[in-house]
Amino acid sequence: MTAEARIRTLRWRLTALFTLTSLVGLVGLAVFALHSDTAASRRQLEATMDLQADHAVSLIxxxxxxxxxxxxxxxxxxxxxxxxxxxxxxxxxxxxxxxxxxxxxxxxxxxxxxxxxxxxxxxxxxxxxxxxxxxxxxxxxxxxxxxxxxxxxxxxxxxxxxTADSEAEHRQLVTLLTVGCAVLVSLSAMAGHLLSGRAIRPALTALRQQEAFLADAAHDLRTPAASLRALAETARDDDTLRGEALDRTVRLASRMSDLIDGLLTRARLMAGVATVAREPLRLDQLVEAVVDDTATHGHHVTVLTQPTVVVGDPDLLRRALANLLNNALAHGHAPGQRAEVELTVSPEGTVTIDDAGPGIPPTLAGSLFERFHSTSGSTGLGLSITSWVAHTHGGTLTVETSPRGGARFVLRLPGHTKHLP
The missing domain is CATH 3.30.450.20 (PAS domain)
Structure with missing residues (x-):
């Protein structure tokens, strides 16, 4: 049984316990009420009869x-x-x-x-x-x-x-209490199910966040880990390339450390134990830094920027921009051809990434940013993470057809922006 299934089973157990507790309490109160009604009716009847008998005896x-x-x-x-x-x-x-x-x-x-x-x-x-x-x-x-x-x-x-009338009234009271208890127990069961659902919701959320964190970690670390293995094998098999391989290994290990820090930061943000940093930053400079740090592998990247300031988390925005750029480099070209990617930063806080690839079919545009959705065999987490970063900053991420014939991704970060001369 999976962890989520166990949590849902716990919900039903909590519902049953809540219902059973209510049932025992209501039945106990009903029994007490019926006993009290019987005793009160009998006392009243006997008092009346005793008074009548005493009066009659006094006349003998x-x-x-x-x-x-x-x-x-x-x-x-x-x-x-x-x-x-x-x-x-x-x-x-x-x-x-x-x-x-x-x-x-x-x-x-x-x-x-x-x-x-x-x-x-x-x-x-x-x-x-x-x-x-x-x-x-x-x-x-x-x-x-x-x-x-x-x-x-x-x-x-x-x-x-x-005492036939009195007993008839007592039976009517029994019927009313039985129906009332049944209705209240049913309402109690529904209320217990709703409350138990609210009680286990944080546990389910935490479980899904953990699964998301593991998926993101696997997505972001799979390629660097494969590169580390390739560099290690190169250094082992070719002494002439050992120094260069070690230098690249150090740089790659540093990138992996940054990736792990980003993953942990995102996991803490989604869990609500950390907040998104809000600080002024130069969006144009951040885009240029991302392009400089990205290995293009022979592809061509054009950057058109204007000085623009936005307020946001630099680490999360860097990761979102890197995901968009890597996506364009990986899929924005025909097989065997060089990718032509253009990044444009506008003063309104908008980053546009155009490529000349096959583009995105209109039928897939609506689901492209969903977790694990991919049109090319990848895990499909990169764009979903970028969309999450955009919404966290109060912005949007959209996709449309590029004038170059490929796909155009538009990252908008509204509010708290200004143009620098």
Whole structure:
């Protein structure tokens, strides 16, 4: 797996981790909310039922013959809804003293009897859950009441509430929270993917810059390295040429050192750890120096300049101009013929390089400055580097047909220019 593929895999892992974290958090909050809603609803229901039961129990009395008197309860409280069932006696022997004639919640007599017995045996209010004959959930409360001597229990009052509506609302809340969690987790996954993409972008940029640096280094150092090997072989095989070969080796090694410095400078500039130098320089003199330092190998180079000052990085501009000149010398002529190259420097900060070669097909002009694009078998990095230098200085690099019949490359460096008399 390549380094870029590993970085992209890391992005998906970060997205999955972000999504899983959000999912766990949201599910935890949803469970807590549902538990809190259930507990709150039950507390509210039980408080209401307990209050109603206490009020009903307070209305149960006895007559002078110590018999149960339920008339105050019947006259005061609507006992059909919620249904109030009164059972008298002990836990071992309970009889129904009163049942609601038209209960709004139908309850099986056995369920009423069971919860009443439990309340009398525990001596306190007792809760129970059951269902109606139709299957609806019901909450029961049995509250014991005192006997005629106030020293023992005289029976129990049982009340019931249908909790179907409450449970339906709870299920609706569960559905809403489930849908909400699903939507939020989906949004979290998308946000996590975007954030992880932004997080790994510097790593991908650094990786591509490293690959670009290695490609540029191979492009710029391949020819000098081959020349060094040829000079070394010449010095080894021919003693008469050894001194000249060594002198050329020293000059070539110096050029290679300059190339390496330029590559490192460009890599640091692209990585953002260095800035482009901005200093006034004579563009015409820089072009003349580049021409003097370039081996023409029998080709003819004409320089037409006017004194011109621009503001820029001399090392980067020197390299860009050298690339354009070498490109014209290498490709601006027919096979076996001498190249005729003309460089013109205008006061507006424009350098024009014309050759008499085959020119550039119009279909290739748009992609000529792309990395690794070449029409002649080279790596195609020279023109892409020159284009990068031009854009770094706020300028442009264009190609068109030359009046000489070949290609014309125009390097424009706008702004901060002046003409010297």
């Amino acid at each position: 009395d006895y007559d002078d013959n110590r018999r149960l008197d339920l008339q105050p309860l019947i006259d005061t409280v609507e006992s059909d809804c919620p249904p109030l069932t009164v059972l008298s006696g002990t836990a071992d022997h309970l009889t129904v003293a009163r049942t609601p004639p038209r209960p709004c919640v139908p309850i099986a007599p056995d369920d009423v009897h069971t919860v009443a017995v439990a309340a009398l045996r525990h001596g306190s209010a007792t809760w129970a859950d059951t269902r109606t004959p139709d299957g609806d959930p019901v909450r029961l409360l049995a509250t014991p009441f005192s006997g005629p001597d106030d020293r023992s229990w005289g029976g129990a009052l049982v009340t019931a509430v249908d």
